Amino acid sequence: MRNTQKIHYEELIITVSAYGLTLKDPLNREQYINGASFNKILSLYEFDRRLRLLLLGVLETIEIAFRTHISYEIAHKFGPLGYKNKEHFINEQFHQDSLNEMETLIKKSRKGELFIEHHFKKYEGKIPIWAVIEVTSFGFISKLYRNLNENIKKHIAKTYYQIPYLYLESWLQTLSYVRNVCAHYGRLYNKKLTFKPRLFKEERKQFDNQLTFAAIYITQRLLTKTEGIRFITDLEALISEYEEDIDFSCMGLPSNWRELLIKINNQKS
Template identity: 30%
Template sequence: MRHFNKLSKSIPDQIALLQECGMVIEDGEQATWALSQISYYRLRAYWLYYEAEPESGNHSFREGTTLEAVLALYEFDRHLRLLLMDALERIEVAARGAWAHQMAMVYGPHGYLNAALYPRTDRFQANLDQLQSEYDRSHDVFVDHYKRTYNNPPLPPVWMAAEFISFGLLSKFFSALGGRADRKAIARKIGFDDRVFQGLMHHLATVRNICAHHSRLWNRRFTVTFPIAQNPANLANTIAPQADRKLYNTLSMLLHTMGTVAPESDLPSRLTCLIEENPTGDFAAMGFPTDWRERPLWADLCTN
C-alpha cells in the first residue's frame, strides 16, 4: 500500500503525454474533443491494446499507433455494446415472461412467494428481501396501483413482479427453484436445458451491466462463465470450449437464443457485419477461433 500522488493533467498535458509515449496525433482538435468528451481514462482501456509492453508498466505505444486507430476501436466497441443491449433486451423479456407464466400457471398468482419451492431458506429470504426493496423503489403505474389497492399479499402477483424485478435477481429466483421440472419448462422456452440456462442467466446479467455502464466489452475476459452447451448440435459445434471466458462464446449463445425468441430479427446479420469490421483485425482477442466463419451458427450469416 502506498500514497496516491498522481497529479491531475490538463487536456494539452494529456495530449503531450500521449505523444511522448509514441502515439501519433495529427489532428489536435480531434484529440482535444476526444479527451474532453470521452475522457483520457475511458480511452485508456482501448489504447492499452496498442501498448508495446502493457504488463511491464512501460506505457510506450507500438510504432505507428494513431489516435484515429484508438477511436475506431472505441467506436467499434460502442456499436457492439448497443447491438448486445438489443439482443439482451429480447432475451430478458422472454425470460421474464417464461418465468412468470410457469409460476402463475403451476402455483397461482402469488405462488412464487412460497418458501417451500426453494430448498435454501437463507437464499430465498435474501432474494425476497431484495425483491421487496426493488418493489419499494418502483414507481411504475401498475406498482403504485397495487400499493394503493391491496395490502395482502404485500408483494404483487408474479406477472407484475416479472416487470420490475432486476435481471440479476430473476436469475437468482430461477436458480433457487427446487423443482427441476419448473426450471426445465422455463429454460426450454428460451432454447436451453435448465443447467446451461441457469449459468447463462447469471452470465448475461453481468454482460448487461457491462453494457449499461458503457464499459469495454470487445476483448474482455469474463469472470462469470456458463456451462458449455452439449446440444443442439449446431450450437455445440459452434461454441469454442477454449474461449470460455471470451466474447465469442457469449455471442454464439446469443445467436442461438435469438433464433428462438426473435427468429425474424436481423440482429444476427448486423452483428456479423460489425464483427467483420473489427478495426484491429484481431479476432483472437475476442476468443474467435480461426474457423469461426465455418461454424454452424455463423456460417449462413457470413455467406449472406
C-alpha cells in the first residue's frame, strides 16, 4: 500500500510540475517568484482540471448538434447513402480513406450498438448517414465536413452558424483538438493551441488565437443562446473561484473576456 501511495504521489508531482513553470522568475528560471508555493501549483492544476470538464460538456453539445446538421444535410441533398458518392466531396483519396475508416468503425460497433446491427439484419448492411455518423469521432466529423463540396459546406455554415465555411472548418479542427486534450487529461493552462482558429479582424485585435481563450471564444460562438448563457455563468464561477491563482495571460484572457462572450451571445437569434 505504501509503495502504491508513493507512486501515485510521484505521478502527481510530475503532472503538476508543468503548472509551476508559470511561477518561475523570468529573470532566473531556477527560482520561483515571491508567493509561489506547492499549494498554488495544485490550485492551477485543479483549475485546469475543472476547466477541461466544463469544456468537455459544452463540446459534446456542439458535437451532437453538428452531427445532426451534417447528417441531415447530406441525407436531404444526396440521399441516405449519398456519403458514399465521391462526386459530393473534394478530395477523392480522402473520401475513400473516410469510407474505409467508416467501415472499420461500423464493424467494431456491430456488437455494442443495436442500431448498427439492426441495419445489417434488415437492410443488408446499408448504413444511412444518420446512423454511421453516430459511431464516428469529433475529429472524423471535422475532416468529413472539410472534404464536402463547397455548396453544402456554405449552406451548413450559413444556415446553422451564420459564418463563412472557412471559419467553421477552422473552428471544428481547433475544437476537435481541444476535445482530445480534455478527454486525455492534457493541459490547457499556459499551453499554445496546436490548431489555431481562424478569427475575424476585430477579434484578432482583442485576443491571441494561439491561446486557450480563443478556443473558449469559438466554443461560445457555436453554442445556442441558452447554452451560451449557461456556459458564461459556469465559466465565470470557475474563474472567480481561482482568480487569485490564475495568470490571465497564460490563458490569453483579455480583461473584458466576459463582455466579449456576452456580446457574441446577444447577437444570436
